[in-house]
Amino acid sequence: MASSVAQKRLFHEYKNLSTNPPEGITAGPVSEDDMFYWEALIEGPGGTPFEGGVFAAELKFPKDYPLSPPTMKFVGGGVWHPNVYPNGTVCISILHPPGDDPNHYEHASERWSPIQSVEKILISVMSMLAEPNDESPANVEAAKMWRERRAEYEQKVRDEVRKGLGL
């Protein structure tokens, strides 16, 4: 069967990520029958409360990828973070299409464009873990805690990480 533009491009990204993976990141389609559904593993960045953790996420790609961005959601236990919804969905500017910016806080240059890639998304998410953006929090509780009670926030994140590792 002839494959679509999106499938070809996803194959390219997959190959690129498997031959030359960025540090702390693994990603690929769950099954090669469906290139539009990926799983990714991200290591918690060093020097942050997330250090030592491994976070699994699923990526869903639209049919008109790369014109539209994928969605990303952490699976298996929530990630306590101002920019991650309690259900795991990641809220980060690179995943937002340039057209809609209801909050008017993101620069167009930070948002999705067809030249972005899975690799760039995952790297952005990694740095988001290290440096939350509390201007438009997805998890208000976490944002509040991060702003007002930093020590408690960090402890909670460390506990979550330890729980995630089964310790």
Added chain:
Amino acid sequence: MEQSFDLPDSTDWLDTPLSLLAPLESSLRCQVCKDFFDTPVITSCSHTFCSLCIRRCLSTEGKCPTCRSGDQELKLRRNWLVQEILEAFKNARKSALTLARKEAARIAAGGDEDPEPAPKKRKVSQVDHSEAPEVNPHSPQRVRTRSRSQMAQSQADGQDRNQASSVQEVIEDSQDEDFVPDDGMVACPICNRRMKNEAVFAHLDKCTGNTGSAPKPAPAKQKSFGSLQPHARQTPISPSKAPERLPAINYSLLKDNQLRRKFRDLGIPDWGPRQLLQRRHIEWMNLWNANCDSTSPRTKKELLRELDIWERTQGGIATAQSSLVPTNTVMAKDFDAAQWSVSHDNDFKRLIANARKKSDAQVRSTIPGAAQAAESNSTAVDSSAQLASGVEKGTPIEINSDPPGPSDMSG
């Protein structure tokens, strides 16, 4: 599984001594589709993309994907130089990669030492080394790329080429105007045939000027440099020959019927709700106009096939993998009428037989004494039945061109 890893990619160079070629290759790839540029065009903001990729981006967003400055399709200009560089790179890629991988394997196997003894070939060591892959234990599959690697070597180093080929192929070097073989003979000034000094005058008396078996310089030379020439100087087709570009339609000015009529004029499917029609037209316009940019334009039939792929992946038939649902197969755009009629041949025959029996019975029962007439008529019935079945077989498209129910139209 394999499919993804057969895909040529810039990371192919990373584990070889030529890892510095990886960034070169990435810069020859379109940042939108990640493939090598197909008909590269440059935007007003000086970013280069495949013609089709940037058209798709501009038609959805109107902005350059790299710098997000606004741009219009009309301002795109072809980027011939990038295309030429790309063609040259693509030509050299396979052989260069083969060599680089071989070298990587050799280094991995034992540093700089030769993996196999090749005493006879010492004289022209480096070149011949790469030409004897059948002895190389690391790469049994390299044999078929032998001539290519030889070519690459000669392209990479003209000096070596002359040396190497003087060993293998005397003919080629005798083409060289400055080259005089050291064989103690002289060439006839008319026919170029080589002979002993004292035989020349006798020969000149009867020389017809026919070069006979003497090698002809031009073609042989052409051959040895063949791979370098045609791609560098491939001139673009004249714009007058190119098919005409499609203008944008102001959809709001057209009623549904007018729009559908326009689609029929263009020769593209005219079914579906209005929004789908617009999306289809934009895709068709992008495909068509990108094709106008191409040095080797494809036929309309091929473009229609592309549109069909779009229809199945993003257009009206793009409900998630629904083409696999059996009830939908007849509706699918890729429905193979010929194969369907072959696999259902028995059913068709049975239906025809039934129909014939029924009509025979009818004739017998309604017209007394017309049995014989029916008998003689049966041949006519037969042929008409066949005709009917032929029509049936030939045109399941009829079913296709019916618009699918609203539930099928996701979007």
